[in-house]
Amino acid sequence: HRIDYIRKFLGRKWYEVIISIDKQDRIWVCIPFRWEYKPYKPRRLISLDINLKKIVAYNGKKVRRLNTRFTEALYLKHHAEEVQKKHNYAWRRNKKWLETIRALHSRSRNIVVDWSRKFAKYVVLKAKRMKSAIVLEDLEKLWFNSSQKSSILADKLSRFAYRKLQHAVVTKAIEYNVPVIFVNPRGTSSLCPRCGAMLVYSHRLAICTRCRFIADRDVVGAMNIYLKAFQTLAPRLGSWGIHPMTNETRAKGGLHKNEPMIAYIHSYKNI
Structure with missing residues:
Protein backbone atom coordinates (compact mmCIF):
# COMPACT_ATOMS: atom_id res chain seq x y z
CA HIS A 1 0.00 0.00 0.00
CA ARG A 2 0.97 3.63 -0.42
CA ILE A 3 2.46 5.50 2.52
CA ASP A 4 -0.40 8.00 2.66
CA TYR A 5 -2.89 5.12 2.86
CA ILE A 6 -0.97 3.42 5.69
CA ARG A 7 -0.85 6.68 7.66
CA LYS A 8 -4.65 6.62 7.96
CA PHE A 9 -4.35 3.71 10.37
CA LEU A 10 -1.61 5.13 12.60
CA GLY A 11 -2.80 5.48 16.19
CA ARG A 12 -5.95 3.39 15.66
CA LYS A 13 -6.82 0.35 17.75
CA TRP A 14 -6.45 -3.04 16.13
CA TYR A 15 -7.80 -6.46 17.07
CA GLU A 16 -5.46 -9.17 15.84
CA VAL A 17 -2.95 -10.08 13.15
CA ILE A 18 -4.05 -12.71 10.63
CA ILE A 19 -1.30 -14.39 8.60
CA SER A 20 -2.05 -16.72 5.70
CA ILE A 21 -0.08 -18.45 2.95
CA ASP A 22 -1.63 -18.95 -0.49
CA LYS A 23 -0.97 -21.70 -3.03
CA GLN A 24 1.91 -19.73 -4.51
CA ASP A 25 3.66 -19.62 -1.11
CA ARG A 26 2.99 -15.90 -0.74
CA ILE A 27 2.48 -14.60 2.80
CA TRP A 28 -0.49 -12.31 3.41
CA VAL A 29 -0.89 -10.25 6.58
CA CYS A 30 -4.30 -8.86 7.55
CA ILE A 31 -4.75 -6.46 10.49
CA PRO A 32 -8.37 -5.46 11.33
CA PHE A 33 -8.63 -1.94 12.80
CA ARG A 34 -11.39 -0.35 14.83
CA TRP A 35 -13.02 2.47 12.87
CA GLU A 36 -15.50 4.87 14.45
CA TYR A 37 -18.23 5.92 12.04
CA LYS A 38 -19.42 9.50 12.63
CA PRO A 39 -21.48 10.63 9.62
CA TYR A 40 -22.17 14.31 9.18
CA LYS A 41 -25.61 15.89 8.79
CA PRO A 42 -26.41 15.78 5.06
CA ARG A 43 -27.72 18.85 3.27
CA ARG A 44 -28.35 17.02 -0.01
CA LEU A 45 -28.88 13.56 -1.45
CA ILE A 46 -27.24 11.65 -4.29
CA SER A 47 -29.19 8.62 -5.48
CA LEU A 48 -27.62 5.83 -7.53
CA ASP A 49 -29.42 3.47 -9.88
CA ILE A 50 -27.04 0.62 -10.69
CA ASN A 51 -27.14 -1.46 -13.86
CA LEU A 52 -24.66 -3.57 -15.79
CA LYS A 53 -23.97 -0.93 -18.45
CA LYS A 54 -24.49 2.35 -16.62
CA ILE A 55 -24.89 3.92 -13.21
CA VAL A 56 -27.32 6.83 -13.10
CA ALA A 57 -26.76 9.46 -10.40
CA TYR A 58 -29.42 12.01 -9.47
CA ASN A 59 -29.01 14.89 -7.00
CA GLY A 60 -32.44 16.51 -7.28
CA LYS A 61 -31.42 18.78 -10.15
CA LYS A 62 -29.28 16.92 -12.63
CA VAL A 63 -28.99 13.38 -13.93
CA ARG A 64 -25.56 11.99 -14.73
CA ARG A 65 -24.83 8.69 -16.47
CA LEU A 66 -21.58 6.87 -15.78
CA ASN A 67 -20.42 3.91 -17.85
CA THR A 68 -19.37 0.80 -15.97
CA ARG A 69 -16.92 -1.97 -16.85
CA PHE A 70 -19.35 -4.70 -15.87
CA THR A 71 -20.15 -5.59 -19.49
CA GLU A 72 -16.43 -6.13 -20.09
CA ALA A 73 -16.40 -8.53 -17.15
CA LEU A 74 -19.51 -10.22 -18.53
CA TYR A 75 -17.77 -10.80 -21.86
CA LEU A 76 -14.82 -12.50 -20.13
CA LYS A 77 -17.11 -14.74 -18.09
CA HIS A 78 -19.09 -15.61 -21.21
CA HIS A 79 -15.85 -16.49 -23.01
CA ALA A 80 -14.81 -18.75 -20.12
CA GLU A 81 -18.14 -20.57 -20.21
CA GLU A 82 -17.88 -21.01 -23.97
CA VAL A 83 -14.50 -22.72 -23.51
CA GLN A 84 -16.04 -25.01 -20.89
CA LYS A 85 -18.97 -25.91 -23.15
CA LYS A 86 -16.73 -26.50 -26.16
CA HIS A 87 -14.57 -29.05 -24.35
CA ASN A 88 -17.32 -30.52 -22.17
CA TYR A 89 -15.73 -32.08 -19.09
CA ALA A 90 -12.34 -32.57 -20.72
CA TRP A 91 -11.22 -29.08 -19.66
CA ARG A 92 -11.04 -30.29 -16.06
CA ARG A 93 -8.21 -32.67 -16.96
CA ASN A 94 -6.40 -30.36 -19.38
CA LYS A 95 -4.01 -28.03 -17.58
CA LYS A 96 -3.86 -25.48 -20.41
CA TRP A 97 -7.64 -25.15 -20.73
CA LEU A 98 -8.03 -25.08 -16.96
CA GLU A 99 -5.52 -22.24 -16.60
CA THR A 100 -7.23 -20.32 -19.42
CA ILE A 101 -10.65 -20.63 -17.79
CA ARG A 102 -9.33 -19.64 -14.38
CA ALA A 103 -7.52 -16.65 -15.87
CA LEU A 104 -10.69 -15.43 -17.61
CA HIS A 105 -12.76 -15.74 -14.44
CA SER A 106 -10.03 -14.03 -12.42
CA ARG A 107 -9.78 -11.12 -14.88
CA SER A 108 -13.55 -10.74 -14.84
CA ARG A 109 -13.66 -10.62 -11.06
CA ASN A 110 -10.71 -8.21 -10.85
CA ILE A 111 -12.40 -5.82 -13.28
CA VAL A 112 -15.56 -5.73 -11.15
CA VAL A 113 -13.69 -5.31 -7.86
CA ASP A 114 -11.20 -2.73 -9.15
CA TRP A 115 -13.80 -0.60 -10.93
CA SER A 116 -16.17 -0.78 -7.94
CA ARG A 117 -13.46 0.53 -5.62
CA LYS A 118 -12.54 3.38 -7.94
CA PHE A 119 -16.15 4.41 -8.47
CA ALA A 120 -16.89 4.15 -4.74
CA LYS A 121 -14.05 6.51 -3.91
CA TYR A 122 -15.16 8.93 -6.62
CA VAL A 123 -18.80 9.11 -5.52
CA VAL A 124 -18.00 9.17 -1.79
CA LEU A 125 -15.53 12.05 -2.14
CA LYS A 126 -18.01 13.92 -4.33
CA ALA A 127 -20.75 13.39 -1.74
CA LYS A 128 -18.45 14.57 1.03
CA ARG A 129 -17.59 17.79 -0.82
CA MET A 130 -21.29 18.50 -1.31
CA LYS A 131 -22.26 17.38 2.23
CA SER A 132 -24.59 14.83 0.65
CA ALA A 133 -25.85 11.42 1.68
CA ILE A 134 -25.61 8.53 -0.77
CA VAL A 135 -28.87 6.68 -1.43
CA LEU A 136 -28.87 3.08 -2.66
CA GLU A 137 -31.51 0.43 -3.26
CA ASP A 138 -31.68 -2.36 -0.72
CA LEU A 139 -31.92 -5.25 -3.15
CA GLU A 140 -30.86 -8.02 -0.78
CA LYS A 141 -34.36 -9.39 -0.21
CA LEU A 142 -36.24 -8.34 -3.33
CA TRP A 143 -33.90 -8.69 -6.30
CA PHE A 144 -31.36 -11.26 -5.12
CA ASN A 145 -33.96 -13.68 -3.76
CA SER A 146 -36.07 -13.48 -6.90
CA SER A 147 -33.12 -14.16 -9.22
CA GLN A 148 -30.74 -16.24 -7.13
CA LYS A 149 -31.98 -19.44 -8.79
CA SER A 150 -31.45 -18.01 -12.26
CA SER A 151 -28.73 -19.65 -14.32
CA ILE A 152 -28.47 -16.72 -16.73
CA LEU A 153 -24.89 -15.45 -16.71
CA ALA A 154 -25.96 -11.79 -16.73
CA ASP A 155 -28.07 -12.33 -13.60
CA LYS A 156 -25.19 -14.02 -11.80
CA LEU A 157 -22.77 -11.22 -12.66
CA SER A 158 -25.37 -8.56 -11.80
CA ARG A 159 -25.74 -9.94 -8.29
CA PHE A 160 -21.97 -10.22 -7.86
CA ALA A 161 -21.28 -6.75 -9.29
CA TYR A 162 -23.96 -5.04 -7.20
CA ARG A 163 -22.73 -6.69 -4.00
CA LYS A 164 -19.15 -5.64 -4.69
CA LEU A 165 -20.15 -2.10 -5.63
CA GLN A 166 -22.46 -1.73 -2.65
CA HIS A 167 -19.78 -3.06 -0.30
CA ALA A 168 -17.17 -0.72 -1.80
CA VAL A 169 -19.45 2.33 -1.44
CA VAL A 170 -20.36 1.51 2.16
CA THR A 171 -16.72 0.83 3.07
CA LYS A 172 -15.53 4.13 1.61
CA ALA A 173 -18.47 5.98 3.14
CA ILE A 174 -17.54 4.68 6.59
CA GLU A 175 -13.92 5.69 5.99
CA TYR A 176 -14.90 9.27 5.07
CA ASN A 177 -17.92 9.51 7.43
CA VAL A 178 -20.42 9.92 4.59
CA GLY A 187 -41.89 0.55 -7.31
CA THR A 188 -38.77 2.52 -8.20
CA SER A 189 -39.02 1.55 -11.88
CA SER A 190 -42.79 1.17 -12.22
CA LEU A 191 -44.13 4.40 -10.68
CA CYS A 192 -44.02 7.87 -12.18
CA PRO A 193 -41.73 10.14 -10.12
CA ARG A 194 -43.92 13.13 -10.97
CA CYS A 195 -47.48 11.96 -10.22
CA GLY A 196 -47.08 8.44 -8.81
CA ALA A 197 -49.09 6.69 -11.55
CA MET A 198 -48.08 3.39 -13.12
CA LEU A 199 -45.71 3.79 -16.05
CA VAL A 200 -46.05 2.23 -19.47
CA TYR A 201 -42.83 1.05 -21.09
CA SER A 202 -41.76 0.97 -24.70
CA HIS A 203 -38.54 -1.03 -24.47
CA ARG A 204 -36.62 1.04 -21.86
CA LEU A 205 -38.55 4.28 -22.37
CA ALA A 206 -41.05 5.00 -19.58
CA ILE A 207 -44.21 6.97 -20.40
CA CYS A 208 -46.78 8.22 -17.91
CA THR A 209 -50.26 8.35 -19.45
CA ARG A 210 -51.50 10.67 -16.70
CA CYS A 211 -48.97 13.54 -16.62
CA ARG A 212 -47.08 12.77 -19.88
CA PHE A 213 -43.77 12.35 -18.07
CA ILE A 214 -41.20 10.61 -20.31
CA ALA A 215 -37.79 9.28 -19.30
CA ASP A 216 -35.70 6.16 -19.67
CA ARG A 217 -35.91 3.38 -17.11
CA ASP A 218 -32.63 4.20 -15.36
CA VAL A 219 -33.53 7.87 -14.85
CA VAL A 220 -36.92 6.90 -13.43
CA GLY A 221 -35.22 4.54 -10.99
CA ALA A 222 -32.70 7.15 -9.85
CA MET A 223 -35.44 9.76 -9.33
CA ASN A 224 -37.67 7.43 -7.33
CA ILE A 225 -34.75 6.28 -5.17
CA TYR A 226 -33.97 9.93 -4.46
CA LEU A 227 -37.59 10.76 -3.64
CA LYS A 228 -38.01 7.83 -1.24
CA ALA A 229 -35.08 9.02 0.84
CA PHE A 230 -36.00 12.70 0.49
CA GLN A 231 -39.58 12.24 1.67
CA THR A 232 -38.36 10.40 4.75
CA LEU A 233 -35.48 12.71 5.68
CA ALA A 234 -37.07 16.09 4.93
CA PRO A 235 -40.83 15.92 5.59
CA ARG A 236 -41.01 19.64 6.42
CA LEU A 237 -39.83 20.93 3.05
CA GLY A 238 -43.29 22.07 1.99
CA SER A 239 -46.15 20.08 0.47
CA TRP A 240 -45.03 19.78 -3.12
CA GLY A 241 -46.05 16.17 -3.58
CA ILE A 242 -43.65 13.66 -5.05
CA HIS A 243 -42.37 15.71 -7.97
CA PRO A 244 -38.63 15.52 -8.68
CA MET A 245 -36.83 18.51 -7.20
CA THR A 246 -36.01 20.63 -10.22
CA ASN A 247 -35.88 24.39 -10.59
CA GLU A 248 -39.54 24.42 -11.64
CA THR A 249 -40.85 22.11 -8.93
CA ARG A 250 -38.59 23.16 -6.05
CA ALA A 251 -40.56 24.07 -2.94
CA LYS A 252 -40.44 27.63 -1.69
CA GLY A 253 -39.37 28.19 1.89
CA GLY A 254 -38.44 25.32 4.19
CA LEU A 255 -34.78 24.92 5.04
CA HIS A 256 -32.35 27.74 4.51
CA LYS A 257 -29.60 27.31 1.95
CA ASN A 258 -26.90 26.35 4.44
CA GLU A 259 -29.14 24.73 7.06
CA PRO A 260 -28.65 20.96 7.38
CA MET A 261 -31.54 18.54 7.58
CA ILE A 262 -32.64 17.75 11.11
CA ALA A 263 -33.12 14.07 10.37
CA TYR A 264 -29.91 12.35 9.39
CA ILE A 265 -28.37 8.92 9.50
CA HIS A 266 -26.17 7.93 12.43
CA SER A 267 -25.31 4.71 10.65
CA TYR A 268 -26.44 3.26 7.37
CA LYS A 269 -29.86 1.67 7.72
CA ASN A 270 -32.99 0.78 5.80
CA ILE A 271 -35.86 3.13 5.10
Whole structure:
Protein backbone atom coordinates (compact mmCIF):
# COMPACT_ATOMS: atom_id res chain seq x y z
CA HIS A 1 0.00 0.00 0.00
CA ARG A 2 0.97 3.63 -0.42
CA ILE A 3 2.46 5.50 2.52
CA ASP A 4 -0.40 8.00 2.66
CA TYR A 5 -2.89 5.12 2.86
CA ILE A 6 -0.97 3.42 5.69
CA ARG A 7 -0.85 6.68 7.66
CA LYS A 8 -4.65 6.62 7.96
CA PHE A 9 -4.35 3.71 10.37
CA LEU A 10 -1.61 5.13 12.60
CA GLY A 11 -2.80 5.48 16.19
CA ARG A 12 -5.95 3.39 15.66
CA LYS A 13 -6.82 0.35 17.75
CA TRP A 14 -6.45 -3.04 16.13
CA TYR A 15 -7.80 -6.46 17.07
CA GLU A 16 -5.46 -9.17 15.84
CA VAL A 17 -2.95 -10.08 13.15
CA ILE A 18 -4.05 -12.71 10.63
CA ILE A 19 -1.30 -14.39 8.60
CA SER A 20 -2.05 -16.72 5.70
CA ILE A 21 -0.08 -18.45 2.95
CA ASP A 22 -1.63 -18.95 -0.49
CA LYS A 23 -0.97 -21.70 -3.03
CA GLN A 24 1.91 -19.73 -4.51
CA ASP A 25 3.66 -19.62 -1.11
CA ARG A 26 2.99 -15.90 -0.74
CA ILE A 27 2.48 -14.60 2.80
CA TRP A 28 -0.49 -12.31 3.41
CA VAL A 29 -0.89 -10.25 6.58
CA CYS A 30 -4.30 -8.86 7.55
CA ILE A 31 -4.75 -6.46 10.49
CA PRO A 32 -8.37 -5.46 11.33
CA PHE A 33 -8.63 -1.94 12.80
CA ARG A 34 -11.39 -0.35 14.83
CA TRP A 35 -13.02 2.47 12.87
CA GLU A 36 -15.50 4.87 14.45
CA TYR A 37 -18.23 5.92 12.04
CA LYS A 38 -19.42 9.50 12.63
CA PRO A 39 -21.48 10.63 9.62
CA TYR A 40 -22.17 14.31 9.18
CA LYS A 41 -25.61 15.89 8.79
CA PRO A 42 -26.41 15.78 5.06
CA ARG A 43 -27.72 18.85 3.27
CA ARG A 44 -28.35 17.02 -0.01
CA LEU A 45 -28.88 13.56 -1.45
CA ILE A 46 -27.24 11.65 -4.29
CA SER A 47 -29.19 8.62 -5.48
CA LEU A 48 -27.62 5.83 -7.53
CA ASP A 49 -29.42 3.47 -9.88
CA ILE A 50 -27.04 0.62 -10.69
CA ASN A 51 -27.14 -1.46 -13.86
CA LEU A 52 -24.66 -3.57 -15.79
CA LYS A 53 -23.97 -0.93 -18.45
CA LYS A 54 -24.49 2.35 -16.62
CA ILE A 55 -24.89 3.92 -13.21
CA VAL A 56 -27.32 6.83 -13.10
CA ALA A 57 -26.76 9.46 -10.40
CA TYR A 58 -29.42 12.01 -9.47
CA ASN A 59 -29.01 14.89 -7.00
CA GLY A 60 -32.44 16.51 -7.28
CA LYS A 61 -31.42 18.78 -10.15
CA LYS A 62 -29.28 16.92 -12.63
CA VAL A 63 -28.99 13.38 -13.93
CA ARG A 64 -25.56 11.99 -14.73
CA ARG A 65 -24.83 8.69 -16.47
CA LEU A 66 -21.58 6.87 -15.78
CA ASN A 67 -20.42 3.91 -17.85
CA THR A 68 -19.37 0.80 -15.97
CA ARG A 69 -16.92 -1.97 -16.85
CA PHE A 70 -19.35 -4.70 -15.87
CA THR A 71 -20.15 -5.59 -19.49
CA GLU A 72 -16.43 -6.13 -20.09
CA ALA A 73 -16.40 -8.53 -17.15
CA LEU A 74 -19.51 -10.22 -18.53
CA TYR A 75 -17.77 -10.80 -21.86
CA LEU A 76 -14.82 -12.50 -20.13
CA LYS A 77 -17.11 -14.74 -18.09
CA HIS A 78 -19.09 -15.61 -21.21
CA HIS A 79 -15.85 -16.49 -23.01
CA ALA A 80 -14.81 -18.75 -20.12
CA GLU A 81 -18.14 -20.57 -20.21
CA GLU A 82 -17.88 -21.01 -23.97
CA VAL A 83 -14.50 -22.72 -23.51
CA GLN A 84 -16.04 -25.01 -20.89
CA LYS A 85 -18.97 -25.91 -23.15
CA LYS A 86 -16.73 -26.50 -26.16
CA HIS A 87 -14.57 -29.05 -24.35
CA ASN A 88 -17.32 -30.52 -22.17
CA TYR A 89 -15.73 -32.08 -19.09
CA ALA A 90 -12.34 -32.57 -20.72
CA TRP A 91 -11.22 -29.08 -19.66
CA ARG A 92 -11.04 -30.29 -16.06
CA ARG A 93 -8.21 -32.67 -16.96
CA ASN A 94 -6.40 -30.36 -19.38
CA LYS A 95 -4.01 -28.03 -17.58
CA LYS A 96 -3.86 -25.48 -20.41
CA TRP A 97 -7.64 -25.15 -20.73
CA LEU A 98 -8.03 -25.08 -16.96
CA GLU A 99 -5.52 -22.24 -16.60
CA THR A 100 -7.23 -20.32 -19.42
CA ILE A 101 -10.65 -20.63 -17.79
CA ARG A 102 -9.33 -19.64 -14.38
CA ALA A 103 -7.52 -16.65 -15.87
CA LEU A 104 -10.69 -15.43 -17.61
CA HIS A 105 -12.76 -15.74 -14.44
CA SER A 106 -10.03 -14.03 -12.42
CA ARG A 107 -9.78 -11.12 -14.88
CA SER A 108 -13.55 -10.74 -14.84
CA ARG A 109 -13.66 -10.62 -11.06
CA ASN A 110 -10.71 -8.21 -10.85
CA ILE A 111 -12.40 -5.82 -13.28
CA VAL A 112 -15.56 -5.73 -11.15
CA VAL A 113 -13.69 -5.31 -7.86
CA ASP A 114 -11.20 -2.73 -9.15
CA TRP A 115 -13.80 -0.60 -10.93
CA SER A 116 -16.17 -0.78 -7.94
CA ARG A 117 -13.46 0.53 -5.62
CA LYS A 118 -12.54 3.38 -7.94
CA PHE A 119 -16.15 4.41 -8.47
CA ALA A 120 -16.89 4.15 -4.74
CA LYS A 121 -14.05 6.51 -3.91
CA TYR A 122 -15.16 8.93 -6.62
CA VAL A 123 -18.80 9.11 -5.52
CA VAL A 124 -18.00 9.17 -1.79
CA LEU A 125 -15.53 12.05 -2.14
CA LYS A 126 -18.01 13.92 -4.33
CA ALA A 127 -20.75 13.39 -1.74
CA LYS A 128 -18.45 14.57 1.03
CA ARG A 129 -17.59 17.79 -0.82
CA MET A 130 -21.29 18.50 -1.31
CA LYS A 131 -22.26 17.38 2.23
CA SER A 132 -24.59 14.83 0.65
CA ALA A 133 -25.85 11.42 1.68
CA ILE A 134 -25.61 8.53 -0.77
CA VAL A 135 -28.87 6.68 -1.43
CA LEU A 136 -28.87 3.08 -2.66
CA GLU A 137 -31.51 0.43 -3.26
CA ASP A 138 -31.68 -2.36 -0.72
CA LEU A 139 -31.92 -5.25 -3.15
CA GLU A 140 -30.86 -8.02 -0.78
CA LYS A 141 -34.36 -9.39 -0.21
CA LEU A 142 -36.24 -8.34 -3.33
CA TRP A 143 -33.90 -8.69 -6.30
CA PHE A 144 -31.36 -11.26 -5.12
CA ASN A 145 -33.96 -13.68 -3.76
CA SER A 146 -36.07 -13.48 -6.90
CA SER A 147 -33.12 -14.16 -9.22
CA GLN A 148 -30.74 -16.24 -7.13
CA LYS A 149 -31.98 -19.44 -8.79
CA SER A 150 -31.45 -18.01 -12.26
CA SER A 151 -28.73 -19.65 -14.32
CA ILE A 152 -28.47 -16.72 -16.73
CA LEU A 153 -24.89 -15.45 -16.71
CA ALA A 154 -25.96 -11.79 -16.73
CA ASP A 155 -28.07 -12.33 -13.60
CA LYS A 156 -25.19 -14.02 -11.80
CA LEU A 157 -22.77 -11.22 -12.66
CA SER A 158 -25.37 -8.56 -11.80
CA ARG A 159 -25.74 -9.94 -8.29
CA PHE A 160 -21.97 -10.22 -7.86
CA ALA A 161 -21.28 -6.75 -9.29
CA TYR A 162 -23.96 -5.04 -7.20
CA ARG A 163 -22.73 -6.69 -4.00
CA LYS A 164 -19.15 -5.64 -4.69
CA LEU A 165 -20.15 -2.10 -5.63
CA GLN A 166 -22.46 -1.73 -2.65
CA HIS A 167 -19.78 -3.06 -0.30
CA ALA A 168 -17.17 -0.72 -1.80
CA VAL A 169 -19.45 2.33 -1.44
CA VAL A 170 -20.36 1.51 2.16
CA THR A 171 -16.72 0.83 3.07
CA LYS A 172 -15.53 4.13 1.61
CA ALA A 173 -18.47 5.98 3.14
CA ILE A 174 -17.54 4.68 6.59
CA GLU A 175 -13.92 5.69 5.99
CA TYR A 176 -14.90 9.27 5.07
CA ASN A 177 -17.92 9.51 7.43
CA VAL A 178 -20.42 9.92 4.59
CA PRO A 179 -24.05 8.94 5.38
CA VAL A 180 -25.46 6.03 3.36
CA ILE A 181 -29.18 5.33 3.08
CA PHE A 182 -30.85 2.17 1.80
CA VAL A 183 -34.40 2.47 0.48
CA ASN A 184 -36.97 -0.14 -0.45
CA PRO A 185 -36.63 -0.74 -4.22
CA ARG A 186 -40.29 -1.66 -4.67
CA GLY A 187 -41.89 0.55 -7.31
CA THR A 188 -38.77 2.52 -8.20
CA SER A 189 -39.02 1.55 -11.88
CA SER A 190 -42.79 1.17 -12.22
CA LEU A 191 -44.13 4.40 -10.68
CA CYS A 192 -44.02 7.87 -12.18
CA PRO A 193 -41.73 10.14 -10.12
CA ARG A 194 -43.92 13.13 -10.97
CA CYS A 195 -47.48 11.96 -10.22
CA GLY A 196 -47.08 8.44 -8.81
CA ALA A 197 -49.09 6.69 -11.55
CA MET A 198 -48.08 3.39 -13.12
CA LEU A 199 -45.71 3.79 -16.05
CA VAL A 200 -46.05 2.23 -19.47
CA TYR A 201 -42.83 1.05 -21.09
CA SER A 202 -41.76 0.97 -24.70
CA HIS A 203 -38.54 -1.03 -24.47
CA ARG A 204 -36.62 1.04 -21.86
CA LEU A 205 -38.55 4.28 -22.37
CA ALA A 206 -41.05 5.00 -19.58
CA ILE A 207 -44.21 6.97 -20.40
CA CYS A 208 -46.78 8.22 -17.91
CA THR A 209 -50.26 8.35 -19.45
CA ARG A 210 -51.50 10.67 -16.70
CA CYS A 211 -48.97 13.54 -16.62
CA ARG A 212 -47.08 12.77 -19.88
CA PHE A 213 -43.77 12.35 -18.07
CA ILE A 214 -41.20 10.61 -20.31
CA ALA A 215 -37.79 9.28 -19.30
CA ASP A 216 -35.70 6.16 -19.67
CA ARG A 217 -35.91 3.38 -17.11
CA ASP A 218 -32.63 4.20 -15.36
CA VAL A 219 -33.53 7.87 -14.85
CA VAL A 220 -36.92 6.90 -13.43
CA GLY A 221 -35.22 4.54 -10.99
CA ALA A 222 -32.70 7.15 -9.85
CA MET A 223 -35.44 9.76 -9.33
CA ASN A 224 -37.67 7.43 -7.33
CA ILE A 225 -34.75 6.28 -5.17
CA TYR A 226 -33.97 9.93 -4.46
CA LEU A 227 -37.59 10.76 -3.64
CA LYS A 228 -38.01 7.83 -1.24
CA ALA A 229 -35.08 9.02 0.84
CA PHE A 230 -36.00 12.70 0.49
CA GLN A 231 -39.58 12.24 1.67
CA THR A 232 -38.36 10.40 4.75
CA LEU A 233 -35.48 12.71 5.68
CA ALA A 234 -37.07 16.09 4.93
CA PRO A 235 -40.83 15.92 5.59
CA ARG A 236 -41.01 19.64 6.42
CA LEU A 237 -39.83 20.93 3.05
CA GLY A 238 -43.29 22.07 1.99
CA SER A 239 -46.15 20.08 0.47
CA TRP A 240 -45.03 19.78 -3.12
CA GLY A 241 -46.05 16.17 -3.58
CA ILE A 242 -43.65 13.66 -5.05
CA HIS A 243 -42.37 15.71 -7.97
CA PRO A 244 -38.63 15.52 -8.68
CA MET A 245 -36.83 18.51 -7.20
CA THR A 246 -36.01 20.63 -10.22
CA ASN A 247 -35.88 24.39 -10.59
CA GLU A 248 -39.54 24.42 -11.64
CA THR A 249 -40.85 22.11 -8.93
CA ARG A 250 -38.59 23.16 -6.05
CA ALA A 251 -40.56 24.07 -2.94
CA LYS A 252 -40.44 27.63 -1.69
CA GLY A 253 -39.37 28.19 1.89
CA GLY A 254 -38.44 25.32 4.19
CA LEU A 255 -34.78 24.92 5.04
CA HIS A 256 -32.35 27.74 4.51
CA LYS A 257 -29.60 27.31 1.95
CA ASN A 258 -26.90 26.35 4.44
CA GLU A 259 -29.14 24.73 7.06
CA PRO A 260 -28.65 20.96 7.38
CA MET A 261 -31.54 18.54 7.58
CA ILE A 262 -32.64 17.75 11.11
CA ALA A 263 -33.12 14.07 10.37
CA TYR A 264 -29.91 12.35 9.39
CA ILE A 265 -28.37 8.92 9.50
CA HIS A 266 -26.17 7.93 12.43
CA SER A 267 -25.31 4.71 10.65
CA TYR A 268 -26.44 3.26 7.37
CA LYS A 269 -29.86 1.67 7.72
CA ASN A 270 -32.99 0.78 5.80
CA ILE A 271 -35.86 3.13 5.10
